Each structure stands twice: as structure tokens, then as C-alpha cells.
Amino acid sequence: MNGIKQIAYFGLSTLLLKGLGFALLPISTRLLNQTQFGELNFLVSISAVMSLLLCLGLPELLFKQQMKSEAHKRALFRDALLLCGMLSLVFVLLFGFFTQPLSELLPISLSLIDLQLLAINLAFSSLLSIVFCFFRYYEMAKQFCFLAILQGTGQTILTIVLLYLGFGVTGVMVSGAISSFVVLVISLWIVFSEVKIDFKAIPWSITRKDNLFLLSILVSSLFVYANNGAENWFIAASIGKEKLAQYYVALQFAVMTSFTFEPIRMWWFSRRFNELASSPTRYVYLCELSLEIGIALCTLMLIITPYLFAFVLPPSYLLNAWLLPSLIFIVVLRHHSDLLNIGCYIHLNGLYVSVINGVSAAFVLILLTFLVPTWGVLGAVVSLFLAQTFKTILFFLMSQKLEPLSFNIYRILPSWFCFLGVFVFSVIDFTYSTSIQCLMLMSLLVVLTNKYKSLAINAVQQLTKRNVHG
Numbered sequence: 001m002n003g004i005k006q007i008a009y010f011g012l013s014t015l016l017l018k019g020l021g022f023a024l025l026p027i028s029t030r031l032l033n034q035t036q037f038g039e040l041n042f043l044v045s046i047s048a049v050m051s052l053l054l055c056l057g058l059p060e061l062l063f064k065q066q067m068k069s070e071a072h073k074r075a076l077f078r079d080a081l082l083l084c085g086m087l088s089l090v091f092v093l094l095f096g097f098f099t100q101p102l103s104e105l106l107p108i109s110l111s112l113i114d115l116q117l118l119a120i121n122l123a124f125s126s127l128l129s130i131v132f133c134f135f136r137y138y139e140m141a142k143q144f145c146f147l148a149i150l151q152g153t154g155q156t157i158l159t160i161v162l163l164y165l166g167f168g169v170t171g172v173m174v175s176g177a178i179s180s181f182v183v184l185v186i187s188l189w190i191v192f193s194e195v196k197i198d199f200k201a202i203p204w205s206i207t208r209k210d211n212l213f214l215l216s217i218l219v220s221s222l223f224v225y226a227n228n229g230a231e232n233w234f235i236a237a238s239i240g241k242e243k244l245a246q247y248y249v250a251l252q253f254a255v256m257t258s259f260t261f262e263p264i265r266m267w268w269f270s271r272r273f274n275e276l277a278s279s280p281t282r283y284v285y286l287c288e289l290s291l292e293i294g295i296a297l298c299t300l301m302l303i304i305t306p307y308l309f310a311f312v313l314p315p316s317y318l319l320n321a322w323l324l325p326s327l328i329f330i331v332v333l334r335h336h337s338d339l340l341n342i343g344c345y346i347h348l349n350g351l352y353v354s355v356i357n358g359v360s361a362a363f364v365l366i367l368l369t370f371l372v373p374t375w376g377v378l379g380a381v382v383s384l385f386l387a388q389t390f391k392t393i394l395f396f397l398m399s400q401k402l403e404p405l406s407f408n409i410y411r412i413l414p415s416w417f418c419f420l421g422v423f424v425f426s427v428i429d430f431t432y433s434t435s436i437q438c439l440m441l442m443s444l445l446v447v448l449t450n451k452y453k454s455l456a457i458n459a460v461q462q463l464t465k466r467n468v469h470g
Contacts, residue, residue: 005141006139006141006267007263007264007267008141008263009141009142009144009145010141010144010145010262010263010266010267011263012145012149013144013145013148013149013152014148014259014262014263014266015259016149016152016153017148017149017152018256018259018260020152020153020155020156021152021156021252022252022256022312023156024156024159024160025249025252025312025313026312026313026314027160027163028040028159028163028172029249029313029314029317030314031163031164032163032168032169034241034242034245034246034316034317035241035242035245036168036169037245037248037249038108038236038240038241038242038243038244038245038248039108039110039111039114039169039241040169040172041232041244041245041248042106042108042110042232042233042236042241042244043110043114043115043118043169043173044248045229045232045233046106046118047118047121047122047125048225048229049222049225049229050118050122051122051125051126051129052218052221052222052224052225053218053222054084054087054088054091054122054123054126055084055126055129055130055221056083056084056087056214056217056218057213057214057215057216057217057218057220057221058080058083058084058129058130058133058214059129059130059133060213060217060350061076061080061206061210061213061214061217062076062077062080062130062133062134062137063133063137063269063270063273064213064273064345071201071202072202072205074194074195075195075201075202075205076205076206077130077133077134077137077191077195078195079204079205079206080130080133080206081127081130081131081188081191083206084126084127084129084130085127087126088122088123088124088126088127089123091119091122091123092119092120092123095115095116095119096116096119099112099115099116100112102115103115107233107236107237108236108237108241111169111170113170114169114170114173117170117173117174117176117177118173120177121173121176121177121180124177124180124181124184125180127184127188128151128180128183128184128187131184131187131188131191132144132147132148132187134191134194134195135147135187136266136270137270138194143187143190147183147186147187150182150183150186151179151180151182151183152179154175154178154179154182154183155175155176155178155179155180158174158175158178158179159171159172159175159176162174162175213350216350216351216353216354217350217353217354219354219357219358220350220353220354220357220358222361223354223357223358223360223361224357224361226360226361226364226365227357227360227361227364227384227387227388227391228334228384228388230361230364230365230368231247231368231372231380231383231384232244232247232248234368234369234372234373234380235247235372235376235377235380238372238373238376239372239376239377243376243377245317246316246317246377247323247377247380249313249317250309250317250323250324250327251327253305253308253309253324253327254305254324254327254328254330254331255331256301256305257297257298257301257305257328257331258331258334258335260297260300260301261293261294261297261298261335264290264293264294265290265338268286268287268290268339272287272342273342273345273346276342276346276403280405280406281406283342283405284405284406284407287339287340287342287407288407288411288412289452289455290339291335291336291339291340291412291415292412292415292448292451294332294335294339295332295335295412295415295416295418295419296415296441296444296445296448298328298331298332298335298419299415299418299419299422299440299441299444300441301328302325302328302419302422302423302426302437303422303426303434303437303438303441305324305328306321306324306325306426309324321426321427321429322427323377323381324426325423325426325427326381326385326427327381328423329385329423330381330384330385330388332419333385333388333389333392334388334392336392336396337388337391337392337395337396340392340395340396340399340407341353341395341396341399342399342403342405343398343399343400343401343402343403343405344356344395344398344399344402346402346403347402347403352398352402356391356394356395356398357391359394360387360388360390360391360394361387363386363387363390364383364384364386364387367379367382367383367386367387368380368383371383414444414447415444415447415448418440418441418443418444421436421437421440422437422440422441425437
């Protein structure tokens with residue numbers, strides 16, 4: 001399946017899943033009070049950090065590792081599933097025994113049954129992440145799309161039913177566990193039908209060197225969470241569940257911006273190592289294209305999301321006008337650090353990734369410690385902005401030192417000028433702000449269309465030929 005079709009399938013699944021999550025917001029924010037919604041969001045925050053531990057960095061290993069044969073590659077997927085499955089089982093058992101003492105360590109009170117259901121959700125989701133990597137690597141985008149939509153649709157419907165029946169936060173956790181289990185069973189049946197390699201043919205394939213890479217990715221992932229997620233703990237501990245609920249809702253609209261870029265990210269991240277190995281020049285071209293698509297999408301969302309925010313949510317969730325645009329600004333910075341770091345991944349088993357993320361994590365934790373108790377949500381946003389800027393600069397400079405590539409900052413300046421202009425008119429009160437923003441966005445689209453005209457024409461010609469023959 002070619003790249004355009006893959007992006008289309010990934011885009012369909014991502015768009016629908018995010019749309020379902022977005023559709024739940026006006027329902028959950030009305031059927032749960034702000035305290036309950038804050039508890040739910042804190043559970044999601046715990047889930048984010050724990051899923052990093054349970055996945056062990058295996059998705060990154062699966063995409064990075066170049067094996068000597070196709071059978072050995074499939075054996076690597078086999079071993080990743082077994083390792084993740086055993087760890088998840090141990091985690092659920094231990095968490096079940098020690099739920100009470102662990103809950104006492106949290107900054108806010110949570111139901112024990114909700115925490116136990118969270119552990120089950122995490123176990124299923126971790127295994128699904130490995131399975132979905134299999135679908136992405138072998139270009140099984142159609143299967144990926146079907147299963148992702150099945151999981152999202154089933155969870156959404158069950159969540160709504162349980163919320164209306166009055167099960168609250170516990171109902172949300174139950175719906176997640178059931179839908180994940182069903183999709184996991186189906187997806188494992190598909191994968192096992194493809195991976196039929198026993199240990200007699202190919203023994204355990206995760207080597208000691210791989211373990212070092214996994215450790216570096218795991219530590220780095222925890223640092224990434226500190227850079228983007230740890231603020232929830234500080235907000236909950238310093239200013240309460242209600243403020244966490246308000247911040248989290250704004251964050252979801254900013255994350256929606258990131259999800260619009262997800263089809264490109266999923267397609268690009270699964271092939272970027274191969275592209276770099278085959279042609280550094282083409283790698284730079286595609287990387288800059290991906291980056292400018294990300295900036296353009298964020299520019300569009302700066303215009304759209306404030307209106308959606310005000311339309312969808314109860315008035316009690318509407319905070320200052322600067323919050324949502326500022327979080328989208330941080331998303332743009334994150335796109336840069338994600339795309340301009342390839343050199344840090346391919347040298348010394350990703351050690352530089354861990355070091356840079358660690359330095360940035362220490363920086364943001366220090367900022368959060370001092371700024372959130374003083375400035376509240378504003379302190380959290382300032383901390384994230386400064387840390388993400390620092391992290392992006394470090395990644396780019398170190399990556400270029402390790403793997404010099406012909407990036408040119410001047411080539412993406414038009415995109416940045418447009419984004420900054422739209423951002424300014426998002427945070428100031430001006431009569432014709434939206435009209436000016438739309439003109440800026442249209443100008444950017446004209447520039448990008450002219451810049452990548454040959455690529456667009458080639459894509460249209462491929463689609464036309466396929467329709468004629470098909």
C-alpha cells in the first residue's frame with residue numbers, strides 16, 4: 001500500500017477517534033462535576049506515565065531495528081509481545097495487592113476500584129501498542145484503521161451508557177477495559193496468524209545491546225512525561241481538582257491540534273530511519289514538508305479551536321483567552337523537537353535522547369515547583385513553554401552535530417511568520433482578528449502550494465492513474 005493510502009487510513013482512524021473523544025467532552029463535563037472530572041483527568045495522567053513503563057520502549061526498537069531477514073523481524077515482534085505481556089501480567093497482580101498503600105502516595109484522593117481498573121486498562125493498552133506497531137510496520141493500515149475505530153467507537157458508546165446510568169468515573173474506566181480487551185483479542189488473532197515462528201527456528205532475539213537501547217528510550221520517555229504531563233500533578237497538588245479539570249479541558253483542545261498531525265507523524269516515524277539511510281537529501285525534504293504541514297495545521301487550529309471551545313463546554317470551564325493559544329504554541333515547538341532529532345536516535349543507542357530529555361525534565365520540574373504554587377495555571381504554561389523551547393534547541397543542535405543534514409531555517413520562516421501573526425491575534429482583543437487570521441492562513445497555503453507544487457502534482461497524477469486503472 002502506497003504512502004498516500006496509508007496516510008488516508010491513519011488519518012481516518014485518527015480523525016474519528018479524536019472526534020469521538022471530542023464528542024465525549026460536552027457529555028462528560030456535564031454528567032461529571034468538576035471534582036469528578038478532575039479525578040478522571042488525574043487517572044489519565046497516571047496512565048500516561050505508567051504506559052511508558054509497561055511498553056519499555058519496545059515500539060521504538062521495533063521500528064529502529066534492522067534485522068538480517070524477514071523471519072528475524074517477525075521473531076522480534078513475537079518477543080516484544082511476550083515481554084510486554086509478561087510484564088503487564090506482573091504489573092496487574094502487584095498493583096492489585098498494593099493498591100491501598102500506593103493510593104496514599106498520590107496528591108489527591110482516588111477510588112481504589114478506579115485505580116485497579118486503571119491497571120487493567122494499562123495492561124491491555126500496552127499490548128495493543130505493540131500490535132498496532134506490527135500493523136504500521138507491515139503497512140496493514142486498513143486493519144489498523146478498522147481495529148482503532150472499533151475500539152474507539154465501542155468505548156465511546158459504552159462510556160456514554162455508563163455515565164447516564166450514574167456510574168461516574170468508574171464507568172469510564174470499565175468501558176476502557178472492555179473495549180481494549182475485545183480489540184486486543186481480535187488483533188492478537190490477526191498477528192499470530194502472521195507470526196508463526198517458534199523458538200527452535202529463531203531463538204530469543206532481543207539482545208543485551210537492545211536492552212541498552214530500550215533502557216535509554218524508557219528513561220527518555222519518563223523525561224518526556226516530565227516535560228509534558230508532570231504539570232498535572234503540580235496543578236492538582238497546589239490548586240485542586242477543579243482547576244486541573246479546567247486546565248485539562250483546554251489541553252485537550254491543544255492536543256486536538258497535535259492529533260491533526262498524527263497521520264503524518266505515524267507515516268513518517270515508521271520510515272524516517274530508512275529514508276535517512278537511502279537518501280539524506282530526500283530525508284531533509286520530507287522532514288521539512290512534515291514540519292511545515294504541522295505548522296500550517298496548528299495555524300488553522302489557532303483560528304478554529306477557540307470557537308469550538310466556547311461552543312462545546314459549560315461556561316465554568318472557560319478560563320483566560322490566552323490559555324488555549326499558548327498551549328497550541330507549545331504543540332508547535334514539540335513538533336520541531338520530534339522531527340529535528342534524528343541524529344540523537346541513531347548514535348550511541350539513543351543515549352543523547354535520554355540526556356537531552358533528562359536535562360529538559362529537570363529544568364521544567366524546577367520551574368513547576370516554583371511557578372505553579374505562585375502563578376497557578378499560568379505558571380504551568382510558562383514552565384512548559386520555556387522547557388520545550390530549551391529542549392527543541394538542544395535536540396536540533398546536538399542532532400546536527402552528530403548527523404549533519406542540510407536543514408535551512410530560512411526555508412520555514414514564512415510558516416513561522418504566519419503562525420506568529422495568527423497567534424498574536426488569538427490573544428489580543430481586536431474587532432477584525434478572525435478576518436486577518438484567515439488572510440494570513442490563506443497566504444501561507446499559497447506559499448506552501450507553490451513550494452511543494454511538484455510533489456502535489458505527482459500525488460494527483462498517481463491518484464488519477466489509479467482511478468483510471470481501477
